[in-house]
Amino acid sequence: MRYPPTLLIIATKKLTAECCGYPISIFFIVVNEFCERFSYYGMRAVLVLYFRYFLLWDDDLATSIYHAFVALCYLTPILGAIIADSWLGKFKTIIYLSIVYAIGQVTMAISTIHDITDANRDGTPDNFTFHIALSMLGLILIALGTGGIKPCVAAFGGDQFQEHQSRQLNTFFSVFYLCINAGSLLSTLITPVLRVVFIAGSGMYVKTDPEGNIMWSVCKCIGFAIKNRFRHRSSSYPKREHWMDWANEKYDKLLIAQIKMVLKVLFLYIPLPMFWTLFDQKGSRWTLQATTMSGDFGAFILQPDQMQTVNPILILTLVPIMDRLIFPLIQKCGLNFSPLKRMTVGMLFAAMAFVSAALVQIEIDKTLPNFPSSSESQLKVVNTYSTTLNVTISPNEHLLIESFGVQLHTSKHTYSTISYVKSKPREGKNAIRRDFVLRHGEQWCEFSRKFGFGASYTFLIPSTVFSDDCESITEVEDMKPNSVHMALQIPQYFLITTGEVMFSVTGLQFSYSQAPKNMKSVLQAGWLCTNAVGNIIVLIVAELGKLPKQWAEYLLFASLLVAVSIIFSIMAYFYTYIDPAEIEAQVRKEQGLEPEEMEKETLEMEEKDEDQKNEQGVKQTKI
Ligand SMILES: CC(C)C[C@H](NC(=O)[C@@H](N)Cc1ccccc1)C(=O)O
Numbered sequence: 001m002r003y004p005p006t007l008l009i010i011a012t013k014k015l016t017a018e019c020c021g022y023p024i025s026i027f028f029i030v031v032n033e034f035c036e037r038f039s040y041y042g043m044r045a046v047l048v049l050y051f052r053y054f055l056l057w058d059d060d061l062a063t064s065i066y067h068a069f070v071a072l073c074y075l076t077p078i079l080g081a082i083i084a085d086s087w088l089g090k091f092k093t094i095i096y097l098s099i100v101y102a103i104g105q106v107t108m109a110i111s112t113i114h115d116i117t118d119a120n121r122d123g124t125p126d127n128f129t130f131h132i133a134l135s136m137l138g139l140i141l142i143a144l145g146t147g148g149i150k151p152c153v154a155a156f157g158g159d160q161f162q163e164h165q166s167r168q169l170n171t172f173f174s175v176f177y178l179c180i181n182a183g184s185l186l187s188t189l190i191t192p193v194l195r196v197v198f199i200a201g202s203g204m205y206v207k208t209d210p211e212g213n214i215m216w217s218v219c220k221c222i223g224f225a226i227k228n229r230f231r232h233r234s235s236s237y238p239k240r241e242h243w244m245d246w247a248n249e250k251y252d253k254l255l256i257a258q259i260k261m262v263l264k265v266l267f268l269y270i271p272l273p274m275f276w277t278l279f280d281q282k283g284s285r286w287t288l289q290a291t292t293m294s295g296d297f298g299a300f301i302l303q304p305d306q307m308q309t310v311n312p313i314l315i316l317t318l319v320p321i322m323d324r325l326i327f328p329l330i331q332k333c334g335l336n337f338s339p340l341k342r343m344t345v346g347m348l349f350a351a352m353a354f355v356s357a358a359l360v361q362i363e364i365d366k367t368l369p370n371f372p373s374s375s376e377s378q379l380k381v382v383n384t385y386s387t388t389l390n391v392t393i394s395p396n397e398h399l400l401i402e403s404f405g406v407q408l409h410t411s412k413h414t415y416s417t418i419s420y421v422k423s424k425p426r427e428g429k430n431a432i433r434r435d436f437v438l439r440h441g442e443q444w445c446e447f448s449r450k451f452g453f454g455a456s457y458t459f460l461i462p463s464t465v466f467s468d469d470c471e472s473i474t475e476v477e478d479m480k481p482n483s484v485h486m487a488l489q490i491p492q493y494f495l496i497t498t499g500e501v502m503f504s505v506t507g508l509q510f511s512y513s514q515a516p517k518n519m520k521s522v523l524q525a526g527w528l529c530t531n532a533v534g535n536i537i538v539l540i541v542a543e544l545g546k547l548p549k550q551w552a553e554y555l556l557f558a559s560l561l562v563a564v565s566i567i568f569s570i571m572a573y574f575y576t577y578i579d580p581a582e583i584e585a586q587v588r589k590e591q592g593l594e595p596e597e598m599e600k601e602t603l604e605m606e607e608k609d610e611d612q613k614n615e616q617g618v619k620q621t622k623i
Pocket residue numbers: 037041177180181184185308309311312315500504528531
């Protein structure tokens with residue numbers, strides 16, 4: 001049989017060992033993902049605290065750099081996808097970038113050792129520039145590692161499945177997502193595990209070779225189509241069905257068909273960053289909201305940042321429920337709950353989560369103290385004298401100061417204050433958290449009291465304090481404890497996580513199923529980029545400032561997402577689901593090329609020989 005003098009790509013999948021209908025190699029991939037997310041989320045969880053308390057950055061800078069880092073982690077997938085699909089292949093890309101990742105984690109760890117520059121041993125680094133530079137280098141390497149391997153791992157997992165395993169392929173993405181969340185959840189509890197599991201499965205993987213510099217060919221082909229279209233802009237030239245068809249003169253029909261498939265999906269992704277903009281505020285705005293709430297659950301006390309673990313916990317329960325119960329039930333009711341419909345509903349759930357956050361915020365606002373505005377000032381005077389005193393604070397204003405103090409707000413005056421609290425204590429902590437012991441030389445006494453969350457107190461300590469065993473200490477409550485319970489945030493976490501399962505797990509599967517074979521990682525990278533853009537939007541919003549009322553900002557975000565989901569549902573309505581393999585076969589047929597399956601059969605004999613000689617390669621390229 002003669003083959004046209006065109007580049008023929010012949011894919012032959014290796015017979016893989018199976019367990020319950022799944023390729024065994026999948027086990028190594030999901031365990032690898034678990035460990036990777038474990039390491040990533042473990043580091044991310046303490047990153048803001050590192051910026052804040054080690055590098056001594058202020059809140060705004062720490063938050064901005066944090067979101068910039070997260071955005072970078074979801075931008076680098078493009079680089080990983082290019083390396084994998086054009087050069088090294090997914091397997092090698094994962095291995096090499098994991099090494100970069102590990103170097104990044106080590107660099108980051110070294111940057112936290114203050115002894116390196118603490119020559120005078122006072123517990124503070126002497127050279128902050130060194131620590132900042134080292135940690136930034138570490139973070140860039142980590143972003144390169146984690147982001148670079150991310151589109152490859154999901155696509156590599158998908159590659160392990162044969163055609164008859166399409167049901168298992170869908171379940172794989174759910175299990176993959178479960179592992180992400182199990183890893184992120186456990187990372188807060190246990191120290192990172194070495195990522196050697198992935199290499200252990202090496203012999204079992206279906207490893208597809210990269211097919212030349214595919215990204216470069218794609219860019220050149222798109223560039224040519226645009227140029228050619230522009231050259232033929234006069235109406236005398238007949239119109240073509242698709243603007244990419246203007247590349248027909250120079251480029252292979254198959255490549256053009258593949259680019260059309262990818263562009264169609266990428267176009268659909270345009271509104272998606274809005275979902276992530278809301279989703280990623282869990283880590284910032286919602287955690288700040290939790291700082292003004294009470295985390296006293298009786299048996300244990302929950303810190304505001306720990307509230308975020310509700311998300312992975314819910315994922316672990318919701319993914320199986322959705323997969324095994326809700327989606328099959330919807331299907332049984334005869335409803336067509338297609339992937340894009342699921343994603344739209346997911347967005348609506350996220351919008352509802354923000355409505356719920358707004359309602360909680362309204363409740364919290366009712367309990368917050370009134371702080372002076374920019375045109376006011378706050379004066380606090382504590383009267384330790386035994387009787388009421390009359391204090392004149394301006395020619396026309398008199399104040400009666402009760403014994404042990406009073407707090408007041410006045411307009412347009414600045415007074416010197418004894419104690420001045422201008423915001424709720426940070427992270428829901430009290431100014432003083434536990435019982436305290438007073439010491440003076442040999443004398444001491446212990447003061448015991450239950451302090452409320454987010455409360456602030458002033459203690460008046462007379463000189464007689466040691467003789468009466470702290471009895472004479474008088475307490476003034478500057479700020480009432482937080483009274484709205486953190487459990488009220490659970491509905492918003494439930495709604496956003498339900499939205500995430502519908503949106504994110506489906507998006508992952510959709511990106512794999514709609515991508516041509518040689519661009520699976522590229523489309524995974526495109527999907528992850530929607531997250532990066534979402535984080536950049538959070539950054540911009542944080543910098544531009546907020547609405548005066550936090551609940552109004554939550555409602556604004558919810559309305560924006562509803563508007564975006566309407567746009568997305570219209571776009572989705574016009575999207576036709578494709579089977580990339582079928583389209584590719586069709587184009588091949590039109591070009592007079594052999595369909596892949598036939599090629600496979602014809603060449604099976606030839607390959608048997610070669611297979612034995614070659615190391616356990618999977619895909620061969622023949623010219
Ligand atoms: C963009 C990715 C698909 C995000 C994915 N994230 C999750 O699955 C989160 N539910 C994990 C999480 C855990 C703890 C706190 C917040 C988020 C991923 O990491 O791949």
